[in-house]
Amino acid sequence: MAKIHRQQPGTRRFTPLILAVALQGVPLAGAGLALLPLPALAAAEGRDYRIPAGPLNAVLARFAATAGVQLVFDPAPLAGRSSPGLQGRYTLDQGFEHLLRGSGYRWSERGTGIYALEGGSAEAALAMPETVIQASAAGGGADVGYRRPVSTSTTRLGLSERQTPQAITTLTRDQVEDFHLQSIKEALRAAPSVTVEQTETDRTQFTSRGFDINSFQYDGMGMPFVSTTLVGDQDLAEYEQVDVLHGANGLMSGTGNPSAAVNFVRKRPTAEFQARLGASVGSWDNRRVDADVSGPLTETGNVRGRFIYAHDKGNSWLDRYGHEKNIAAGLVAFDLSDADTLTLGFSQHNSDANGSSWGNLPLADANGAPLHYGRRSSSIGQDWTYWNLDTQRVFGEFTHDFGNGWQGTLTATGVTERQNADMYYIFGVSGDDATAFGDHSASKAHQLIGEARLSGPFELFGRDHELTLGASYGRTHQKLREKILAEDGYYPTTLSGSLAGVPEPSLQYTDDIGHTQDFTDRQKSLFAGARFNLIDDLHWIVGARMLSADASGLSYGDAYYTRAHGEVTPYTGLVYDLSPQWSLYASWTKIFSPQYSFGLDGRLLDPLEGKSLEAGIKGGLFDDRLSLTAAVFKTEQRNVAATSVLVGSRYLYDTTDYRSHGLELQASGEALPGLDLLAGYTYVRINDADGERARKFVPSHSLRGLATYRLPGLPQAKVGARLRWQSGIENDNNSRIHQNAYALVDVLGSYDFDEHWSTQLNVNNLTDRKYLLSLYNNATSGNYGAPRNATLSVSYNF
Template sequence: MATRHTPYTTLHPRWQRNALSAALACTLLVGMLPAQAAPAQAASAHRLALNIPAQPLRQALLVFSQQCGQNVLLDGNVDASLRSTAVVGSYSPDEALARLLQGSGYRFARTDAVTLYLVPVETGAGSEVTLAPTQIQYQLGDAEALSRGYQGRPAASTTRLGLSPQETPQAVSTVTRAQIDDFKLNSVKDALRNAPTVTVEQFETDRTAFTSRGFTIDNFEFDGMGMPFSSGVLLGDQDLAEFEQIDVLHGANGLMSGAGNPSATVNFVRKRPTKAFQAQINTSVGSWDNRRVDFDVSGPLTDNGKVRGRFIYAHDKGNSYLDRYSHEINVTAGLLAFDLSDADTLTLGFSEQKSDSNGSTWGALPMADFAGNPIHYSSRSASIGQPWTYWNIHTQRAFAELAHDFGDGWHGKLTVTGTNQHQDTQMLYAIPFTADDAFAYINRTTSTEHQLTGEAQLSGPFALFGREHELTLGANYGRSRHDERGHYASASGNQLVNLEDALAGNVPLPALTYTDELNTQHFTDRQKSVYAGARLSLSDDLHWIAGARMLSADGEGMGYGSAHDTRVHGKVTPYTGLVYDLTEQWSLYASWTEIFKPQYLRSSAGGVIEPLEGTSSEVGIKGSLLDERLNVSAALFKTEQQNVAVTTGQIINGQYAYRGEDNDSHGIELEASGEALPGLDLAAGYTYVHIEDHNGDKTRRYVPSHTLRGSLTYRLPAAPQAKVGTRVQWQSATEADGNHRVRQEAYALVDLMGSYQFDQHWSAALNLNNVFDRKYLLSLYQSAGSTNFGAPRNLTASVTWKY
């Protein structure tokens, strides 16, 4: 029978009267919610993140009411045996209810913006009405429709070519907002510990390296815009209050993001102003006097909705299991979106993060004595941070984005981003000298960094040889200026201290009055590039992705007495990949690219080390299971590189020194994300990586060969307001490259969570981390093995209010 779509406002009058009278005469009021004086069309357009498992229809409507804030009037004769389909993802209330009622013999109509009643479907000949299933469309900049529960959908700014996960010939992982909220992953360090292929190397309290496929990630982007870290690592932390999700594009990315990093690119996807009003307040308290509150409000600022705004604020403060360490983070972000016309949208945004830490460590606990013998610490709270050490980092970011729809599928975007960062640090670094004494390297450093990036992009379909293809063209420019000065007690910066005094926080602060031009950094880096990429449909099932980026990079200035010079012009990085669609749900892919990335780390011979070069290849399979609710993938990768930056363990004029070596790596990645069973959300992955030097010997031993990451939550069928979950992180044994006697055995961490939704506004949660109180080292990234212990068992309680 043909399907007819009938607007709710034109229901047959007899059915309207009978349904409404039956509902009023025998009413089951689900939700007990007050009516809101808002237009019905506003309610139907408001998209919400929903998680309603398949279950008996009456129970599903209760959960729908609690999650959507809608009153549902039920006919008492509704068959108790009727079951609903699962509704998980981003839906308006009308879309969600339509899916719940599919096949039930009922439709619905409204009495007002928040009250609905069920209408039996007339089954006479020619009169059947069926609601079409909702299809979620993913568009450039539509942050509200990116991910569905734990099922990640990368933003268009991550893949550059606007490809879906199945169309991308590389592995892509996403840490979704649902995962961030469930497990209270408020910082990028916590969130990326959840990413299946990323290892978080937190070798100090306020400085962190990230690796993927065995190599350092230094390319962090914000909606696809950014430049590599000038220091090679993340300084401080990045709070996630202002972001919708985090995408990780695995492997070399010279076409996608401007620097051919062989590890991965991390893209922070910003929250955007919404067309419907929404607000949320989260509060939490936890172990070691940690307190947090964050606030997020968004919606239209004009009656016609053509001007929208969003304001985000977060305050995070507390102490630590580490002796004398404490932190305070304040985040403020504001965004405005203007629909200048039907085809033009201008988005402006500004954010500021103030991150202040006390008792900070530069380096960390020495894991070996002066003779290289391992040092054993009885307390995992041990720290060399002093009462006078601190690390304050204040960062401001502003961006402007103009998107234009040219019609016929063609879109253009012009984006400009500026970043200012100011640092003020006062630190102590301890190097064992004898069994009892250590050299303490003490300094105070201030620095500023200014970055400006801009990009113009054009993409759309074109026809050739009777088929439709897609083309993306772009050009970008980036400039970074860094100024820094260090102050010391003397020209050497060293003084001999008792190691026990350092651990007890009893090292006095010397007068840091000495400085000269050798203790400064003043340098500028510039990158310019143009790129082109196409997705060519060779047949209905075979697609070829091909492109290239031409990069020019210039660096000039001095860094602590060493020249900071880089000169690269017209370097072309080709990229190619094939995707073959086995079925609508499964595809095979292969990709190959050259690697080229300027490196801004100090060479042990002076200046910066040579650019990283090589090739990267990958083959894999991607699939979609359970009515496209679960994504699965498997990848094999191989990388050959020259001039890989390896720390020497030396500190030259206050900077870590690096050397270049040749490395080959290969490995396997397996990943799954989405709804594995009704009500069961899963995000998990396994990675194996093996790295060899030019002699064929295993190297970069601080990177675990095997890692397993998994997060799952389950909404209880008997009590759908309740959700329980766990997170597991396991890795194989690691060693310090500079001292193989410093070793971390294989270990696993288990976290638990539970939450309860009292009504459509209020919910509460408990998170218990490191349930089995495992003692472990955070990282052996430093060649000498300097590190801190990880956090012991800890608890966080939170309350959330949503509108």
Template structure:
């Protein structure tokens, strides 16, 4: 494992100063009741419910709607659930989200799908900054975040482009008016160690200036041979109350991941003749000792909020991100033409991606026909610049290798040649959009939500030898929804939106594929039960998407892969519940059924399970109120690779347990056990390769809070 990055002395000084400052802020500070870290996210008049019941942040729906008022499925994963089940990364959170399928195609690269389609709409406090092609490279640690909102289905109004999968919105922790601090130390299987530090509070006597400092470090090995990883996370925020109506918030975040023994691709599941390969050990890894994958992401934002006297609000956000990768990788696959039956490839590449975006929105109530309605208007602009170069090793440039040598880490490190123009990219993507949305209360019980976004996009530059030229102007994505309140507890809803998303893949003629287009429909019922402490919902959905990149082949004349455009239809059912089922009993979970077909009405994308169940539950023992116990269950039906039927995964279930004991108002201890039954399973069949999933493991932690 690489040398640990030491804790930054400057960050330590800031934390110490913050603690001293908050300790002196009020003479009665020591008498304040201990409390968990909370966020200043705007939650409207109903506030942020306790426990697992969530309300989307105002940035998620733009119209500051509750779950009941939103004509789509919404899942909220709150900080309390993250802490209970040690959901430290976005991969952990989306694995625990009903309706979302997580495909860990490699140790350090992940796809997410919902309703049969890739998720590529990602936001930070409502500002869209998409991951390239829906990929997560490295990991996004959630130490700086208070909540994650997932809006199921197409979301053309709130996002830069429509997509029938889902939108994921990261809600940042914010500086607080009250002093608070928390330190959490965790140790677990495979020498995994983690520390989390979170300090927040006022920096002036009046509290008009507030600060928050967050630091986390995670370091450990793995059940996979030769794989180890270290993560360092730092986040600092300042909030200034410029007046009674104006707040300025500045923030910076730095996430760094260094991984050794990473897999590029994973274990081949079939040989060159399509026959299944059986591995005796879940520790198997094709990565070599010289392989590494280092990822460094920095984010910064400035946000100015203004409240008008007539209850209208405006918000201006400017955000930037820099994403860097430095890797040296090894890939292999079954090949019937190779004398050994397998072909290997060594590669070394560097990537730098710069994103800059700005968003301005104005929202508030207005009166029409004697009734009060809600309106939001806004504009968004974003620019992304990417530079990447790939070098291929002479000794492992599509060369015969043996599976045995790869599994034992015997393959030598290659010598790399300089990157050729056909192995580099240098391009810029731009998007501009304006949007408007309104919620009309036609009667006390009937509400209509409608809106549209007009998008323009253009690109220029080269991507691995192919011109990256896209010009789209004035494309309108409409959105419509209706909610009817049957009773104060129950509401029926339906929604419709068109799907549009620019893309940059090439077809066999060397032309960019047409934008993703389609339609998405959803209808369901929602309810607030148990004195409005429990949200339940049931939905049916149907989506169609055209021009989806399908099977790919390498075209030497074009210097890269070319794709066949496909069309897919997706239909299904989603059931979900979150909140308090009984006093002290919190639950968040659901069931999903999805059926996907292609142009020929044949079942497609079989690597996505048709049936899936996800649930988490905790119980505060009434006879021992200092003790909390809980469990998690995830189950999915059988899956297989679309092109290789021999690559298949039977249905399986994973069970987790947790217990926490509050020693006093400051100290607590917790134990988590994952994969209780030590289930052997594969992480993803998407690309005919997969590592085995985590075997039984545990974490133990001690926390102090003020």
């Protein structure tokens, strides 16, 4: 978010706005950046630019950012002017000439890599006090292609991607819009090393490096009590980017887990007006409209606001299944002083689904023989089944600049989530006969999380270093009530009848407390982290988090209480700079994570423990426009929730120990002029305590890639493709339940009619491949993925 810094007395005063921008492409949308004195490109050197239309202020700022120069000008006289953007290859002089043509302004060089606008009122503004508007990496500005800085909230220490001793993937807003990745699960399907395990119509798990992801954050605020299961089809409308921090994450997220931490970075109010309207129609009568409006709310810009809305409704390739989503979010940022900023936000997500299924198509009969279905639309979801989710989030963030690089942040987040569902499940298929279970559930959860953080530089032994200190608190209270049929809820049915549709059973509340939950979880932690610059090229990152957690209450008839006090999760890593473009790194962390699944005895499982190691190399090519990462990792875990059994309406878990190792390769950014990509390959091998391969439902090999190319002779046109390939998977307990290796191909084409209007066509699963969505946790049920489908969209940018 924007911060205003006044120049100290006694120094030369420049224009009201200095936009200093770097080759790394820090995002801009009219908000300026801190002065980064990098040398300019040679005036005669050409570069490919893909700058969209927008306000002239913002277009000039982005042009300077891409060129790597400092641009000095007064934005006031340019207010209200628009620009068609810049598409194609230009030298620095040619780019300025194209953008300023007809504006009455010209440019001049004021020093190495420093340029100023002249004409109009720009020269007169040279006598005005300097104001440098500094935006954070997550400040809500315009995207910069497929390469965007990692949010400072993701690493906690404010480290860049290259200075973080772990692999990181950033999904940008450009990628989300290019490939129509409107939901969380669709976006994470594009992330290398992440496997999206859509086990049912409305429940999804995520794994990375072979294990469950249980750390989901919003602007770095962890949600430690949220299940590893994502319920509903949660939308990405209010988020600017998604950062995936691969590997163990105890320092960053509160508990160590060797999979990954996912950080959803909110859109923020911008210093200049911007707005976008979009609409789309697609296969199975899917329709979507969305709006995103942002800008100053006062003449001085010290109060800024942003409003986001989306409505998404449609049916599915699955019989009887349909959905409707409504998302609204509002944010307001107040500059209380030169040093203080307060941001408040609220969001409402409604996700309603009809024809939902609990469990999926049985993939094996009672004897373990595989079952096959000719129609990908086959579903056990019924006309009367549904799963509705209502989520409200409110947050407040206060930041104070103490000076000398030190900043304090206070953040609080509150979440209320309500669920209602009528579900139908079948199992034990023998011939056409089967057993059904009917269930109605209603739940409500309240969560409150707060965090205080202080960070800044310090000097030790003649060198500058960085330090972060903080404390956090979280509390969740959840209540659930179920009603089932008389007795145990089971009744006879048939497979064919379930596929065709069965009448709704009569469900009655029982007095049995075995069908209720009422529990409270709490976590408190202190954390500290530092980056020591041991020598010019060697950096040591070290930190620890001390965690205390307890959980108590009633779960399905069993009273429970569990407590962990003063558990310390240490973290350490080294980064060695081979050159300005390449770095070697290594990291180690302890794994400690309280578990909220229940064991076969009906009680909460003991915490998961272990250790994780990672080493790799990171670098950049083509003036750092293309980022590369190669990493190897090794993990040991104890007491992992593994095999499960369904008892009544809940799953109970046995535990085991695992060892895993693997390799990750990733590339992101501009590979060639006009060619943007994100691609990654992952290999993972998981063994159990006996040294045998385990968790075979996780693919050993996977490849993710997406790319777009702007046509050189027709810069208004863009084409793109997306590839998802994975090796075969199978059930650990029944190898006859398996999915062979498969690849999915998506394509797109878009065209910008002018600086405002654009249209786009996306075609998914171009080859119409038939495949199972998941065999997660050795499931004996599953659904088929979507056949070939298409979406046509149009957008208008103000």
